[in-house]
Amino acid sequence: xxxxxxxxxxxxxxxxxxxxxxxxxxxxxxxxxxxxxxxxxxxxxxxxxxxxxxxxxxxxxxxxxxxxxxxxxxxxxxxxxxxxxxxxxxxxxxxxxxxxxxxxxxxxxxxxxxxxxxxxxxxxxxxxxxxxxxxxxxxxxxxxxxxxxxxxxxxxxxxxxxxxxxxxxxxxxxxxxxxxxxxxxxxxxxxxxxxxxxxxxxxxxxxx
Amino acid sequence: xxxxxxxxxxxxxxxxxxxxxxxxxxxxxxxxxxxxxxxxxxxxxxxxxxxxxxxxxxxxxxxxxxxxxxxxxxxxxxxxxxxxxxxxxxxxxxxxxxxxxxxxxxxxxxxxxxxxxxxxxxxxxxxxxxxxxxxxxxxxxxxxxxxxxxxxxxxxxxxxxxxxxxxxxxxxxxxxxxxxxxxxxxxxxxxxxxxxxxxxxxxxxxxxxxxxxxxxxxxxxxxxxxx
Numbered sequence: 001x002x003x004x005x006x007x008x009x010x011x012x013x014x015x016x017x018x019x020x021x022x023x024x025x026x027x028x029x030x031x032x033x034x035x036x037x038x039x040x041x042x043x044x045x046x047x048x049x050x051x052x053x054x055x056x057x058x059x060x061x062x063x064x065x066x067x068x069x070x071x072x073x074x075x076x077x078x079x080x081x082x083x084x085x086x087x088x089x090x091x092x093x094x095x096x097x098x099x100x101x102x103x104x105x106x107x108x109x110x111x112x113x114x115x116x117x118x119x120x121x122x123x124x125x126x127x128x129x130x131x132x133x134x135x136x137x138x139x140x141x142x143x144x145x146x147x148x149x150x151x152x153x154x155x156x157x158x159x160x161x162x163x164x165x166x167x168x169x170x171x172x173x174x175x176x177x178x179x180x181x182x183x184x185x186x187x188x189x190x191x192x193x194x195x196x197x198x199x200x201x202x203x204x205x206x207x208x
Numbered sequence: 209x210x211x212x213x214x215x216x217x218x219x220x221x222x223x224x225x226x227x228x229x230x231x232x233x234x235x236x237x238x239x240x241x242x243x244x245x246x247x248x249x250x251x252x253x254x255x256x257x258x259x260x261x262x263x264x265x266x267x268x269x270x271x272x273x274x275x276x277x278x279x280x281x282x283x284x285x286x287x288x289x290x291x292x293x294x295x296x297x298x299x300x301x302x303x304x305x306x307x308x309x310x311x312x313x314x315x316x317x318x319x320x321x322x323x324x325x326x327x328x329x330x331x332x333x334x335x336x337x338x339x340x341x342x343x344x345x346x347x348x349x350x351x352x353x354x355x356x357x358x359x360x361x362x363x364x365x366x367x368x369x370x371x372x373x374x375x376x377x378x379x380x381x382x383x384x385x386x387x388x389x390x391x392x393x394x395x396x397x398x399x400x401x402x403x404x405x406x407x408x409x410x411x412x413x414x415x416x417x418x419x420x421x422x423x424x425x426x427x428x429x430x431x432x433x434x435x
Contacts, residue, residue: 065211065220066211066220067211067212067216067217067220068211068212069212069217070217070220070221073221074220074221074224077224077225077228078228081228081231081232084232084235085231085232085235088235088236088239088243089235089239091239091243091246092239092242092243092246093242095243095246095247095249095250095265096265099250179360179407
């Protein structure tokens with residue numbers, strides 16, 4: 001089954017030109033909190049993608065029935081229910097990761113990307129397009145999380161996914177892990193660096 | 209049908225809430241057994257780490273039943289009381305003044321594992337500490353935390369820190385002293401001490417406080433075992 005050009009744009013747009021973090025500036029808070037190591041960043045990316053895709057589909061299916069006055073409440077209930085289910089599933093099948101993510105799974109509910117996409121996209125589009133939009137935005141968010149997590153774990157701990165990658169001999173030569181990388185402010189600086197690179201490659205995104 | 213009428217809105221909200229409740233209740237019930245097992249294996253791993261045995265969550269159950277020969281609750285007088293030491297939540301047990309003890313048999317030698325609970329810089333701390341059958345020399349320790357600073361205070365959960373406690377003494381003569389945690393390079397008068405974590409001073413101090421507060425409740429038990 002091929003995707004139409006419009007659907008391709010919906011899926012691929014958020015990965016670069018319309019990225020939720022570096023262009024729309026949504027969901028920065030969780031990008032700071034869970035990226036000191038790569039593994040929680042990946043799990044968070046997958047969780048957000050799953051929640052966003054299903055929330056988009058559900059809201060899109062319900063969009064013609066939702067009373068306008070309580071639509072935000074309906075969106076919140078759908079998102080909160082999905083997040084609770086994801087949290088329970090993690091607790092049952094990925095206990096260690098769940099311990100690391102702890103409160104941040106619950107905080108997916110308040111991730112602005114979710115409410116943003118539900119309001120802006122799912123309420124006005126069909127389920128299939130909404131599903132693609134959710135997957136696209138989730139992956140766009142996850143991409144930045146993985147980049148930031150990669151840089152922070154590599155320079156902060158000398159490991160990737162818990163495996164030592166900086167050779168022991170480097171430490172003998174006087175190399176030290178950069179403790180600053182582990183602290184939240186470095187995530188902001190790395191996100192800023194990503195935005196810098198991204199804008200310099202996409203001149204049309206630069207503000208005049 | 210008028211989607212903006214009050215009746216429609218109220219019915220919509222009610223149906224939605226009931227539907228969501230059913231879905232969540234179903235999910236919670238169907239995953240409960242997996243979650244309980246994970247939590248139990250995590251606790252077994254902690255207890256095993258405090259007697260210097262590191263196993264994966266899958267092996268924890270078998271290893272635990274092999275090494276831990278007895279588990280019971282004691283009261284403030286150091287006497288055994290009713291209750292399930294493993295199933296009881298440590299914080300709740302401490303609150304009602306009963307204290308879990310796990311007895312391990314390692315190569316024919318008896319080790320006593322005691323539970324610890326306290327608060328850290330950002331959230332709760334917990335742990336287990338084991339002593340030799342002299343009820344004085346620390347055999348091993350393991351610490352956990354909810355939200356200490358990664359790379360700094362959070363290092364208390366890593367083996368390099370907990371291994372520093374091995375061989376330290378809880379008593380000086382007949383008096384309970386606990387093990388002090390000091391800034392690297394300093395020492396403590398009249399009791400055994402270990403180095404804290406550089407950059408994790410407050411968390412280190414809180415671990416010291418947790419050790420003292422939790423273990424002092426075990427004093428009567430430890431001294432009665434000695435005689």
